[in-house]
Amino acid sequence: MVVVLLVLAVLATALVLLRPSAIDTLGTATGSLLSQPDCVVRTMDGKTGLDRAEAERATTAAALQARGVETPDTADLDEAVMQALAVGPSEGPGPVLTCRGGTADDLPEQALTDSGLTPRAEQVRTAMVEVFGEQSLGGFAPGGVGQGHGEESTHYDGRAIDVFFRPITEENQRGGWLLAQWLVAHAGSLDIQYVIFDDQFWSARITRGQWHPYKAPAPANEILRHLDHVHVDVLGKIPEA
Numbered sequence: 001m002v003v004v005l006l007v008l009a010v011l012a013t014a015l016v017l018l019r020p021s022a023i024d025t026l027g028t029a030t031g032s033l034l035s036q037p038d039c040v041v042r043t044m045d046g047k048t049g050l051d052r053a054e055a056e057r058a059t060t061a062a063a064l065q066a067r068g069v070e071t072p073d074t075a076d077l078d079e080a081v082m083q084a085l086a087v088g089p090s091e092g093p094g095p096v097l098t099c100r101g102g103t104a105d106d107l108p109e110q111a112l113t114d115s116g117l118t119p120r121a122e123q124v125r126t127a128m129v130e131v132f133g134e135q136s137l138g139g140f141a142p143g144g145v146g147q148g149h150g151e152e153s154t155h156y157d158g159r160a161i162d163v164f165f166r167p168i169t170e171e172n173q174r175g176g177w178l179l180a181q182w183l184v185a186h187a188g189s190l191d192i193q194y195v196i197f198d199d200q201f202w203s204a205r206i207t208r209g210q211w212h213p214y215k216a217p218a219p220a221n222e223i224l225r226h227l228d229h230v231h232v233d234v235l236g237k238i239p240e241a
Contacts, residue, residue: 036100036208039097039099041085042084055099058085058097059085062086063182085181093173097184098202099202102188102204102207112144114142120190120191121140121159121160124161128183132182137161137163138161139155140155144156154233154234160232164229173198180202192204192232194231194233196232198227199225200213204235
């Protein structure tokens with residue numbers, strides 16, 4: 001017990017002696033020693049942290065701006081953040097925003113609505129239409145779908161929506177990433193579980209968040225790789241341990 005207390009004391013002293021920049025680096029490297037911002041946007045100047053409400057407002061403003069629609073006020077946000085969300089990374093279409101994951105542990109199981117989606121998934125569809133307008137959607141149907149997806153697909157539970165960006169062009173990829181990042185920013189308020197697009201995925205079940213490489217099943221064509229559509233699904237009943 002004495003040894004443990006001594007070790008903790010040494011660690012605490014070391015953290016106090018570290019410069020703030022060093023502490024920031026340490027927290028970024030481990031993702032667990034110190035609290036991290038809810039979301040992070042990669043800009044030309046580096047990385048900027050946002051809380052969840054700021055990320056929701058920023059991604060909504062970027063989406064509405066792309067449609068030429070009046071946007072919420074973002075004067076308090078870094079201009080570099082809004083620029084990054086609007087145009088994407090300099091190297092080509094891709095994500096600049098990610099958020100930490102997290103899931104609710106008390107969600108009840110839901111039955112399908114008339115659309116073939118659960119109420120949680122229907123909420124996502126409604127929210128997307130409000131911000132992005134009418135979209136090309138698939139992956140669900142009245143009465144539910146029973147084929148056309150992987151064996152354990154959440155499409156069969158009415159918990160998933162595909163948003164198509166066809167044909168595969170740079171402009172459509174940027175549009176897909178604008179939506180994908182908006183979904184990630186709103187994952188907490190919309191009970192979103194997974195977002196998949198363009199060979200990458202984000203999961204609410206991974207606490208540190210981040211975009212990760214997505215390994216598509218064979219034959220790994222453009223559909224299975226999610227190159228032409230954004231997949232979003234919502235949480236279901238949490239499985240018992």
